[in-house]
Amino acid sequence: MKLEDMELFVVVAELGSFTKAGDYCDIPKSTVSRRVKELEDSLKVRLLNRTTRALHLTQQGEVFYQRAKTILEDISRIQNEVADEQATxxxxxxxxxxxxxxxxxxxxxxxxxxxxxxxxxxxxxxxxxxxxxxxxxxxxxxxxxxxxxxxxxxxxxxxIPGGYFASPSYLAEAGTPSKPEDLTEHNILFRELVHGEEPEWHFYDDQGEHVVRLEPSIITDSPQGLLALTCHGGGIARLSKVHAKPLVDEGKLVSLFDDRYQLAIxxxxxxxxxxxxxxxxxxxxxxxxxxxxxxxxxxxx
Missing domain, CATH: 3.40.190.10 (Periplasmic binding protein-like II)
Known part of the structure; x- marks a missing residue:
């Protein structure tokens, strides 16, 4: 049994795919499959159940995977201790x-x-x-x-800390919300992290969790676009403080709810x-x- 084949088997087990393991190790899928088969032959046990859709560890495969991880971690630790990591x-x-x-x-x-x-x-x-x-x-x-x-x-x-913000011009025209439920009466600028996700914001206070379901005026996946729309009076947005704080300091944005509802993304x-x-x-x-x-x-x- 070769140490390299043990390492390759661990990668296959963690990625669940000969193709992904081959891509990660920069070797052909056929080579990955052959080397895992040779490892099984040397151990005289079946380590993986193969179907057209997925790979699954057998009971013996799970035992071998856990022991192999321990062995490889010990070897890696020894190598790190004796190597000049920064120089290489x-x-x-x-x-x-x-x-x-x-x-x-x-x-x-x-x-x-x-x-x-x-x-x-x-x-x-x-x-x-x-x-x-x-x-x-x-x-x-x-x-x-x-x-x-x-x-x-x-x-x-x-x-990443965040909060809820709007421009002074928008608030002068539309009013300032005093509680999360007021947001349903405002233009909402919603950043979509996953296409088709439910537009809602979650708020937490001493009373527990409040979910406000939104009907956004504008949906975008761009943080820069969201920031620009907010600064130009498009509505209320949830922004990172990294982006928003300099603009609050300049008077171009206003933090809402007296900073009661802070985010930690x-x-x-x-x-x-x-x-x-x-x-x-x-x-x-x-x-x-x-x-x-x-x-x-x-x-x-």
């Missing part, structure tokens, strides 16, 4: 993320590059939570809001598998975990 960190990292993150974290990304000059970053904007196509290759996927069911591994990076990093994570990706993920909450706090204070 190099290559390109492809990151899909909300454009907000690039706005928030531009200076810190520059600092990361100074710290690891042999690492290059490919930063691709993605402002919705629709499933990423199978043709999209990435190292990290940064996603805001509640997670959909996914085969990816998720790690929370922090929270979770931000997650997703990646295909715990195994085969390049050192450069691990370093960036570690950096985001450490620095992103500080960056957000500095921008909204």
């Amino acid at each position: 960190a190099s290559g390109r990292i492809t990151v899909y993320a909300p454009s907000l993150l690039f706005h928030v974290f531009a200076r810190w990304m520059t600092e990361f590059r100074k710290k690891f000059p042999n690492i290059s970053l490919e930063l691709l904007s993605r402002d919705d939570n629709a499933p990423l196509g199978d043709d999209k290759r990435f190292d990290l996927l940064i996603q805001a809001g509640q997670l959909q069911d996914s085969s990816f591994i998720a790690k929370k990076l922090g929270d 979770p931000l997650y990093a997703l990646y295909p598998s715990r195994r085969y994570m390049p050192e450069r990706v691990r370093l960036l993920l570690q950096y985001l975990e450490s620095e992103l909450p500080k960056a957000v706090a500095q921008l909204v204070r």
